[in-house]
Amino acid sequence: MPYVIGSDLPTEPAGDRFRALLERPGILRLPGAYTGMSALLAREAGFEAVYMSGAAMTATMGLPDLGMITVDDVCWYIRQTVRAAGLPALVDGDTGYGEALNVMHMVRAFEDAGAGAVHLEDQLLPKKCGHLNDKKLADARDMAAKVAAARKARRHLYLIARTDAAASEGMDGAVARAKLYLEAGADAIFPEALNTAEMFREFARRMPGVKLLANMTEFGRTPFFTAQEFEAMGYAMVIWPVSAMRVANKAIEELYASIRENGGTHRMVERMQTRKELYATIRYDEYEALDATLVKTVVPEAMPQRD
Template identity: 30%
Template sequence: MSVGFVGGVGSSHGVRRQVRCCTTPGNKLRETLARPGIQLMPCCFDALSARLIERAGFNFTFMSGFSSAAVHGLPDTGLMSFEEVRRHLQYLTETNNIPVICDGDTGYGNALNVKRTIQGLHSAGAAGIMIEDQISPKRCGHTKVKGVVSYDEAMMRMRAAIDARDAHASDLVIVARTDAAKAIGIDEAIKRANEFHKMGAEVSFVEAPDSVEAMQRLCDGIDGWTMCNCLEMGATPILEPARLEELGYKIAAYPLTLLSSAVKSMEEALVVLRAGDVSKVKPMLKEFTDLQELVGFDDYFREEKLYEVP
């Protein structure tokens, strides 16, 4: 039994509490993935969206690089620094209980930077970390065509990630992403994914296959767990989870569903406000008491009473 810090609904205003826990976030994630069947993974963009995912009953989430950059007013083109990502992740892990996979991009530099990225994000509470083989600066895999580093450099980058995991964060789940399918060809993507798996990466993620046939070929050719990026209106066909499981996928990630739906809802509310139709706003809103409870006021007030001066 290990000692760890947990937050979530029972924590107060982001206060971390030391408790006895029987498993780490990484082990909890690994246990979830070992269960039969496909796992659905809505991706979060901040601590509040992660809390909603947890409350909806999902087993884990992914801190989307696209969404995290977006809430900072930036495109997903490698503009967020390692420290910005680490700090953003820590807000999520301090206030939620479900395991979080963090987008580690290209590792923010050379092999030694990759090792520091693994150590730093794990220390911030990541249950899993994704490292990819794009050239730097990277970009969203469903936007413009981008390049990948050479096979040898990709292997060196992943080796650094695995070494750091094995030395400092044995519970961590490594998600190995390759964009080689679009940049070079599907055979190269399969080759890279399998070599990453041999090194010790638990989950393989080949970005942006553009047909069901390509998706099936990837699942048939890659060893270990595979992840599908279900980006609505992106390059990859959106299939029902049962169909993805038939193809061989273990994780169905929904990277922008929450961000996109939130943006659309906010735009609709702003149109109503701009028109001065304030009476029409209320049906679009959560009850204020529900919102207070969601962000932790009730828990805060309960704990505050423990320290009232007589």
């Protein structure tokens, strides 16, 4: 039954459910999901939580990831993703959309929208993707104040502090910042844009007992590592933030090119999700069954052949 109307709607706060997943053995795998459909597909694939990337949400709006998205924009994405799949979501909170009071507003808004966790980063606006050059860092004490504000505002939201300091302040700077953010109330730490296995291992060695998040984004500064490899390096969570969007966008590019070249979609049909598969994913029959006035839909099994 779909979570939006079903009797299996989660009753525990999403933050508590996210925290419980982290308490289990093994690394928590968080694929990027930025729409209700992608969250449903993640759940069907067996994932128990998802990650919502600010870069992915912004890109779907046709905008660059430069801190232009708003709290209300993100809440719209959270609501549809959580409503569709019922999975606890870790949400990219960027720099908190301002200072302490803005951070507190963000935390409450994300909680009300259904988020399970959020991460805050220590960049200054205009922020950049963590794997790009010349990022401007906030003063560590100012970031700690934001973390403390988030901790004060949250009711259940799991709070992760991200530091982008490794690139400009080295490992010592990143570790010092992480410790300060933990003292301010962070539940976990996200060291961004580490670029070797040794860097990942060293950061984990210097943060014993701390839950750590690894970012496995493509085309960035981090080489490819598997979830198992990150777990062996000491990490409790791993995200693939924009991977689903990259694959979807490439497929759409190829579809449009095929329509333009061939005059139709006929050469792409084999690569499409069928109507039957779509309806199964969104549980069309179960929705339809809730309204006795609707006649049960008969789904065509295949496309008709031309004369």
